[in-house]
Amino acid sequence: MSVFPKETIKNIGESLGVTHLKDEVASALAQDVEYRVHELIQEATKFMRHSKRSKLTVDDVNAALRVKNVEPLYGYACGETPTFRKTTVNGQELYFAEDEEVDFETILAKPLPKIPLDATFTAHWLAIEGVQPAIPQNPTPSDAKADLLTKRAKPNAAINGITTDQVDVKPLVKHVLSKELQMYFERITEAVSSPDERLKSQAFESLRMDPGLHQLLPYFVQHIHKKVTQNHKQLDVLEAMLSMAQALLNNKHLFVEPYLHQLIPPILSCLVGRTICESPFEDHWSTRHRAAGLMTLICNQFGKAYHTLQPRITKTLLRALLDPARPLTTHYGAIVGLDQLGPEVTRVLVAPNIKFYAETCLKSALVSSSPIRKLEAQKCKEALVNVLIHIAKQASLVPKESDMQVDTAPLSEEDKAELVDAVGEDVGKAFLESDPTRQGVQSVVEAATHMNE
Structure with missing residues (x-):
């Protein structure tokens, strides 16, 4: 026997349009209904226990229905206990839940509720290497000072019946850096500019090996940028700043990536600057070589993380090379910088572009009456010859089966004429003086004529 009488099943069937239900069928359905109700109550009880409650709610039953893939019951919620009223219909007692009467005019006169905001999440840096970035999510320096005033303001004892407040207000930067770090920064910057070579080497060694320079890194980068800008014609200062930048880049404990946009411009200034020394006869060529090496180091270290880094630097150097209005010193720095980036x-x-550059810029400068301009043109020609030598060497490192016989053959006059026609007379003849192989010459000719084809 089921707890649900068969008469109840028959009444429910008649309400759904099923009449003349047999007693055996009604009894079987009553047993199945009892089983389903027991199963539903067990699932609802699990939700009640997991919610740390001892009272079963409508939400528990609806959750159990969803688990059984059954549509939940609508019109019931976890509110107050419903109150039922009793009435008599056709001599039978009937209980019903009284519905509250709603005045539509009152509802329509009410203002519309605010639209709920969607849940959103944003991420931002609270601090990078101990320095708080200036973004809207972080407190501004004025807010920090206001908090500082609130925390440090202490009323002093009344003097002559007057109460005074003394507040010790310090600049924000002094709270970022400790006194030890400030002293270290001053000592290092003084040692880098010192004429004592031993003191210089110790300072660079400290910058290269010290693991506790995270908070000072932005200040060192700013110092390099400032010194290069203010002393762009003092070769010893530029050399010291390049050594300082190299030491910071070689420090494995520092996270230099956020400061690359401040570190690259001073290095580029040393590489392609118009004049980086007082006298044009000073050895500023080696300084440009060193700056090119640093640019290559930056591209190798951070090129994988920033895919546009090397293309942007390459585009800047190529634009400087192909601009005839730029001085030859700038051209030399661009050639060396591109050469350092690889064959x-x-x-x-x-x-x-060698032939175009040789005919446009080098040809007239090599026969100039000015010894300075002639020296600069000669340096540019030597740099271009080194570029061709490196291209030829790369071709010889990966020999092909068909190139083995070509390489052993002597260099013919036709090959020489083809080379001179591809890269220009001045650069071509100077390259032939380096005694290249036939395979290397053919590789250079192929590279020089690739764009024209």
Whole structure:
């Protein structure tokens, strides 16, 4: 026997349009209904226990229905206990829940509720290497000072019946850096500019090996930028700043990536600057070589993380090389910088433009009456010859089966004429003086004529 009488099943069937239900069928349905109700109550009880409650609610039953993939019951909620009223219909007692009467005019006169905001999440840096970035999510320096005033303001004892407040207000930067770090920064910057070579080497060694320079890194980068800008014609200062930048880049404990946009411009200024020394006869060529090496180091270290870094630097150097209005010193720095980036870069970008550059800029400068301009043109020609030598060497490192016989053959006059026609007379003849192999010459000619084809 089921707790649900068969008469109840028959009444429910008649309400759904099923009449003349047999007693055996009604009894079987009553047993199945009892089983389903027991199963539903067990699932609802699990939700009640997991919610740390001892009272079963409508939400528990609805959750159990969803688990059984059954549509939940609508019109019931976890509110107050419903009150039922009793009435008599056709001599039978009937209980019903009284519905509250709603005045539509009152509802329509009410203002519309505010639209709920969607849940959103944003991430921002509270601090980078101990320095708080200036973004809207972080407190401004004025807010920090206001908090400082609130915390440090202490009323002093009344003097002559007057109460005074003394507040010790310090600049925000002094709270970022400790006195020890400030002293270290001053000592290092003084040692870097010192004429004592031993003191200089110790300072660079400290910058290269010290693991506790995270908070000072932005100040060192700013110092390099400031010194290069103010002393762009003092070669010893520029050399010291390049050494300082190299030491910071070689420090494995520092996170330099957020400051690359401040570190690259001073290095580029040392590489392609118009004049980086007082006298044009000073050895500023080695300084440009060193700056090119630093640019290559930056591209190798951070090029994988920032895919646009090397293309942007390459585009800047190529634009400086192909601009006839730029001085030859700038051209030299651009050639050296592109050459340091590797033979693949020079094969694609420099080699096809050598003939145009030689005829436009070098040819007249090599026969100039000015010894300075002639020296600069000679340096540019030597740099271009080195570019071709590196392209030829790369071709010889990966020999092909068909190139083995070509390389052993002597260099013919036709090959020489083809080379001179591809890269220009001045650069071509100077390259032939380095005694290149036939395979290397053919590789250079192929690279130089690739764009024209």
